[in-house]
Amino acid sequence: MCKLKNEGGFGFRDLESFNMAMLTKQAWRIFTCPNLLLSRIIKAKYFPQGYILSANIGSRPSATWRSIFKVIPYLRAGIRRRIGNGVGTSIWADPWLKDGGSGRVFTTRSVSTAFPNRVADLINPSSKTWDLDIIKEVFWPIDQERILAIPIGNLHAMHRWLEDPLHVITECRGMDRVWRSQPFVELPASSYQSPWDLMEKLKKYLSSSKFQLATIIAWKAWDNRNKEKIGETGIPAGELTSWGQAFLETFKEAQLPPTVKPMIAHPREWTRPPSGVIKINFDAAVPRGELYFSIAAIARDNGGDCVGWKVESFRGSLLPVECEAKAALLAINMAKAKGWESVIIEGDYLQIISALRAQERDASSFGAILEDCLNIAKSFQYCVFNFVKRSGNRLAHHLAKHLAMDCKEGDDLPVFLADII
Template sequence: MPALVGRSKREIFRYIKDRIRKRIQGWKEKMLSKAGREVLIKAVAQSIPTFVMGCFKLPISLCAEINGLIGKFWWGQQGEERRIHWVGWGRLCHAKNEGGMGFRDLVAFNKALLAKQGWRMLTNPESLVARIFRARYYPSSTFLEARLGYNPSYVWRSIWEARSVVDRGTRWRIGDGKSVRIWGDKWLPTPPSFQITSSRGDWNRDTRVIELIDSSTRRWRANLISALFLPHEAESICRIPLSVRMPPDRWIWGYHPKGMFTVKSAYYIAQNMSEELASPIGHVGTALWKKIWQLDIPSKIKLFAWKALHDILPVKLNLQKKKVNVDERCVLCGVSDESAIHVLKECDFAEQVWMGSQLSLSSQHSLASNFWVWMEEICGKVDDADLGLFITLAWAIWIARNEKIFNGIQRSSTEVIRWASLFLGEFRAARYISEARSREPRRPGIWRPPIRNIYKLNVDGALSLDKSITGIGVVARDHEGEVVAAMGQNFQGNLEPKHVEALAFQCALHFARDIGLRKIIVEGDNLEVVQGILNVVEDCSSLGLIFEDIREDSGHFSSISFKHIYREGNAVAHCLAKHACNTNSTSIWLEEVPEFIRDQVQLDISLMLS
């Protein structure tokens, strides 16, 4: 890390390029497969400059040189020799589900790392570094409104240039609604704008979100919202969880489900903002790419499929396009010009392989003119297991073609089929054994009673068939499994499932306190909600406010714990929640068992005694 940064930024940071070059040259790339190179590029080469990029903006020219080094390594180039780069670096930096290889665009990644520093200044303004920069560059505003200033330091200039990423990714979390303007501020959970687009009519531009909240019930004023906003925006607003504590509004990261800043999501924003990656690449086909990368086949075969789908296999016609002087005739049949679709589908040798395999494919029944179209046809006809076999057979045909060219070995179609099937079978068998050993058996979801003098409350949420009404159910039972009390309550509106489950926990605590229970266990079947209440992972989202409310309500009990139970053991609470969706008011049963849950209660008791 340089102590001083002068005018020649490229010379100061050149040592990063030298370190990457030395590391790459020591890897003996001749011994590595393409999959091995991919791992080393992502895990080592592109991680070397990470620490420096978190504080300084690297010159774009230096990033281009580093990308060039890594690109040469990826395509197998050594020393001063020249290798064909079949795909540009910009396309390789796209996500795998978009047809790329998922390599980092260093310029965008640099900006994402710097955005992390800006995010810290915005959300933690009392930190030492934030106070220093604020005193110098933005004494009367926030980081988002800061100007570059006169004669800025290189650190500040670097962080300031990442401000656009921070600005695009942030939005407000509504607490009391006093700090957020309805129109103009970003507070809706709807990327990328996060803003209201409905006309404000006669409303003042500075009207705050607090005007949309009922101060007595601490809920959204649904009728006003429906009349004021477009239907989709009104629904989005009413689905935002509100805390009964009404804490101050705060900034959260809009591209993470828990409102937490992540470099990954910031990189996604920076990458989309990059002019280099603005144009779409070849075939988009996100669903097909996703399916290919998830197949249970070796990585090298997936990479073969990636090349074939991009039509960058080094067949003779492609080599001629790159000004390589070769005979264009197919080496396997000696008749037609050698293109990728010919070698893998139309050649007589390939036809024999496909017809002789268990897939029994005939190329004559397909009019596909390239491998991409053919792959889409096959995906619509076979399951994932057979799709993996299809790609493996195509790879085996390619291997047979290479053996004929480079080793003079002529394989029969029967040999190719047998070898490909055996290779894939052994790979899947090894994977199955490994996964079977590491897989834990799932425990049966049986309801278990609490110990004496402690009551267990099971909770669940449900939606009506038209999703216009939300129901929650709560049942309290003692150590013998007998129902002490039960409750069903509904809410208007189509709420998020996790929000419904969190409300069920919250209502359970209020219900337990009202009926005088002081030692309780609360169980639900949504693991993510239980973990959120236990604060296993920090949650800055709007739902996190409900978790905070629940933790605060927990202080009213002398003993309380929250647990997860599988859905099968939570059937009684689920029945109550479904019933609540069909009623117009809150239903409470004390020391009696509702008729519609009686059989399930008895089943739970019999299972716990067995």
């Protein structure tokens, strides 16, 4: 009766799995909402000096705690920490690396010293970047690369626990059974390093129509997770395949002949800011195949004259969007250091500008950096974020690409950039 409909069953929920999913949801709520009355009671009795992931069963546990305790391993497998200032994150015990697997370091901890212990110990407080000397001394090469791929902000943002999207799509809430059932039985058994890696392998081993179905199912699995967070009911995992097939057929039937869509007219050229306002353009350069990136910011006044510029380079292999977020932070920090009261922060990466305009707390890998930007923006009398196409951001782009400069900060525009607008 609990078999999937396309396997000849009735598609009823597996009550045991459904119960485990609900218990895991309750454990997640206790974990992420510590001020709830239930959370405070459970913590006071069973883990007063820690948090739920490190709790023990305790003596004479209640039936409620016995049930919740059983699902803690499932909760632990599906979350990781997003790094803010790193103070509350254990290097060795917490999952905080963003690639596949457990999210923990592979390096064996030294028994001769307790340092480093927290992720904050790996961050240089003056430069607010990873301390390369400590990382190279303590960690194996594989972990060095994984750590340098983690973006850090301005050390104002606190850490945050995040649900792993890959775990949600492939394992959680019965999704592991979906990918082992028809029409996906031809998929080879393998572990996936990221949601992108999952999509690449699905595309490699599935036909076009099955790949379309797989992407719909993955999307709906994440939608189910979002609905559960606000108390709504999602589609059971056992019904996802049949729901996805119906959705795909409806989608194909509803397709209309392609029409010309109106284009949003984004500015293509740099324009002067209003009188009394400083415009700061930012950009990032990520050389292909290299383990470093650079960011730049250049400020100009109403007359179009340069009033300050700065270039910084970092070791690491961040995603382009994460590098652009760092560049936006450089620009707004530059404005604050100069004492400007009214500024326009302008860049050519639409995802970053849109997120800053929305002023929402972002749970993405670069969310902590955006939180820093938004916190600093509150200190200005006037601060807006503008998007301009690459052709209007050429000066910041050329600055970011030029890494051979001896001086990487100044008020006057470098001579070799004088002809670039």
